[in-house]
Amino acid sequence: MKCDRIAELLPDFLRGTLERERSEVVEQHLAGCAECRDDVAVWKKLDLLPAVEPGAASRERFQAMLLAYQAGREAAEAQPEPAAQPRPRARKFDWMRSPLAGLAWGLAMLLLGVFAGSAMSRFHSSTEEAAAMRSELSSMRQLLVLSMLQQQSASERLQAVSYSQREERLDPQVLSALLRTLRSDSSVDVRLAALEALSQHHSQAQVRRGVTDALQSQQSPLVQVALIDQLLEWRDPDLAERLRQLEQSAGLNPTVRERAQWALRKLQ
């Protein structure tokens, strides 16, 4: 048997996961092929590379990060939830706000798009009309995002943020809503997701300005750390100044201060 054929079997042979019959084939080949035998020998020799131990400070850094996260969550939970809107009677279009309805909307719009697309091609309509249809569909989805961001339930707001990530371009209105979510949503997770979604639109001045401003007003240490990381990636000219201001804030969480100092070093 040739080395090429053995090459397919060797990785499983090396891990001892090759069935017996095939293992015997490999062993026969190895007995007569010095190079393949040497491959096996070097694989085994890799055992000589000992594991390296992470430093003791690593656990402490992790613990500080976790405490910062928990502190942020507890602070968010301590804030009273906005009072539920009185609902004397079910509103006519409430069902349209549920995620399921969102999905149904999406599907309906998709079907409509496919139907319209095929109809248009039949009538040799211009591509401009197809583009208009796509834009219409995108607007519908963005409306849905806006509506879902207002929901009481954090999981629905999270879903809204994730819906927004499907759009390549977002209307300024939706970007504003996401920035508002980043600043003041009661859930840390929704704020983090909003930051993630906004990072896709960093070419927009509105987004860069809004995210930079959020750094000072943010209360959750974990979101602050995420903001620092994001802003470091963008490297806006006034970032160093902003970080210095943050670092000097009284009562700043130690992990956040450490992250800001780390980011400042990276900027030098």
Add this chain to the structure above:
Amino acid sequence: MLQVRNGESEMLGVLFDRYQAPLFNFYARLVGDRGASEDLVQEVFLRILRYRASYQPGTPFRPWIYQIARNARFDHYRKSPPQERFQPEMAPPAAAQDSAQQEQQAELLHRALRELPEDKREILILARFQELKYEEIAGLLGCELNAVKTRVHRALVDLRKAFRRLEQGIRGSGGGSAATDLSLRRSGHEV
């Protein structure tokens, strides 16, 4: 992980204790820089908190965490490209029970691994040290199972060639600097 996903963030400590050493070794072998490896491990656990909602219950956790680890490394070096440097402290430490020859071979293997292109080094490390199945590696790298096995084999062949070449170099120079360094290190001298 399910508990972490459901908001019990203190359970992340259990995951940290279980995975920090394998992840640290993954990075250390891959990038050869202790400080960067420690930073990256912290980044992985921060990302687990941030993206925990994206973990699908019932799916294996190990490939998920390695996906995060690969993305974290990618982003880290996108922000600040790696400086090629060999950190002597990342080389295998001398262990009293090791024979001088074994130590020398470990050091040569370490160097041979560093000589491989990054994609080959990574797949070898994933397959050899990180306890991932080939199917899981295929999922991580976004390729077919057979492609993973082929790539592991090619990487191993290249490692073997690099290792034997380095070994020849040492023999050719009559023991060479690596052997001398090692014997000095064993005898407790500063090198």
